[in-house]
Amino acid sequence: MPGTGPMGRCPVARSAPADAAAARVPLHAAAFAADPHGAYGAMRERFGDLAPVELAEGVPATLVLGYETALRILHDAEHFPTDPRPWQDTVPADSPVLPMMRWYPAARYSTGYDHTRYRQASKAAIDGIDGHAMHTVVEELALRLINSFCQAGSAELVADYARPLVSAVLNEIMGCPPEIGAQVTAGMAARFDTVRAAEGMALLQTALTELIELKQAHPGNDATTRLLTHPHQLNETEVLAQLMSFYGAGGEAQFNLITNTVLLMLTDERFGGGLVSGSLSSRDALDEVLFQDPPMANFCTTYPRSPVLTGVTWLPAHQPVLISLAAANTDPTIVRGDRTGNRSHLAWSVGRHACPARTIAYLIVQDAIDQLLDALPDMELAATPADLVWRPGPFHRALTSLPVTFRPSPPVNIS
Incomplete structure (x- = not known):
């Protein structure tokens, strides 16, 4: 995958963003809610396409900032399934993000036959x-x-x-x-x-x-x-x-x-x-x-089946990888002038x-x-x-x- 970091960085990161505790950006903080695009820009400058974040106190994750990297992950269900069950048992039961992220028998948490069954019923x-x-x-x-x-x-x-x-x-x-x-x-x-x-x-x-x-x-x-x-x-x-x-x-x-x-x-x-x-x-x-400001800004969470090298970064198994729909849509590598009539965003x-x-x-x-x-x-x-x-x-x-x-x-x- 093409997710790249800033020039001069070691070609393969020694650890995944989710392991870099000191570097994690707290997405649950008021400062992030006040200026998310400022945060995305700073993360992009520091980390490239993949940034270490914290969804709640003590809950690490990786945030995907790059448009092309986001597309590849969203289309790669084999390496990036959406089933959170291997992860959720490692999170404190009272974590404030667990009600939003834990597994339920619905299409967005499922693969294979279950996904087909739930999606067909929902679509009907x-x-x-x-x-x-x-x-x-x-x-x-x-x-x-x-x-x-x-x-x-x-x-x-x-x-x-x-x-x-x-x-x-x-x-x-x-x-x-x-x-x-x-x-x-x-x-x-x-x-x-x-x-x-x-x-x-x-x-x-x-x-x-x-x-x-x-x-x-x-x-x-x-x-x-x-x-x-x-x-x-x-x-x-x-x-x-x-x-x-x-x-x-x-x-x-x-x-x-x-x-x-x-x-x-x-x-x-x-x-x-x-x-x-x-x-x-x-x-x-x-x-x-x-x-620019999709109502679901950071979502479409996946959990790699095994450690996977994405660009220059190893993503750990069974740890959340969120697509920043807002950051990917405003990726400087794909934003070109007037977007009137352009509906290539990832908001859906x-x-x-x-x-x-x-x-x-x-x-x-x-x-x-x-x-x-x-x-x-x-x-x-x-x-x-x-x-x-x-x-x-x-x-x-x-x-x-x-x-x-x-x-x-x-x-x-x-x-």
Whole structure:
């Protein structure tokens, strides 16, 4: 593999990045959340394509910063499987990253027949979503939320718009009552933040178990029912694992993508001016965020079966190797000028574990952004970018809040 280090380094590293305890960069620290791209640049300068990091106190890993190296690892399931079980038994049971990384019977943790079985069931559940009907659902839910704050002249878009909108859309897709959905959202947030993660995981599992029992008793035209009734006959534990994947990728990732994209449009003249004049679309802004600040910044974790030489570095067996989707997408060796219309980013991953819900996710997020822009075209950021706070955690890129102001306007009629 071509992952290379800075010039002048010994051609083969004496130890893997995960073993270089003194050099590890703590991805769980507030400083990393505040300026991840500064950290990626410093790591790239010091270590090359592969950097030693710490995901939580005492939990080492390797972070892949290079685009080409990331592609090769993502396409090499033989040497880089995604099953964490040999690793997770070496981690303290109370580690805050364990709820996010431990094995569950879902496609992204599996290979071979199990992977095929889980992915086919999940894809069938997703493919059953009616995209045309979903457009109407998103529009109606978005307008109801916008109407709740449009006369005030200000809003906080994480709590007032993006999070409740995506949660409501997901509840519609999954056939989930709002009260159960609220517990799922809270539990998933704790899992991603790695703050009170064990409590969040318990809340999440309890809520999803309640949803499964509800749909067993009252099946409907929804993704949960399609999982429960798929010909592969997933058991309840397997269905719960697929639901966790759905809510993780469909919830946290989507509302963070909405707010990150809106932030870009409010602060970058290329998109602010371009969107108003019509020269650039919200889809262009969305893809720029998927390049620069994807909501899942460091993910797609693999665990080498045996020590493997990658570029000039030996990666140890059964230790986590995370793809920095954000760093790989902004790798200086592949970034060339204007990327408008370029969708070669890795935000959806690639290979056998690529996101199967990419099309519907694009639809939901773009519709959510377009409804907001149409209703409040003069929206402005109500804080300086430097004052915005990013949530902690090594995996995601997520704002705690996004305050905006705009000219007060009357509610929009909902037909």
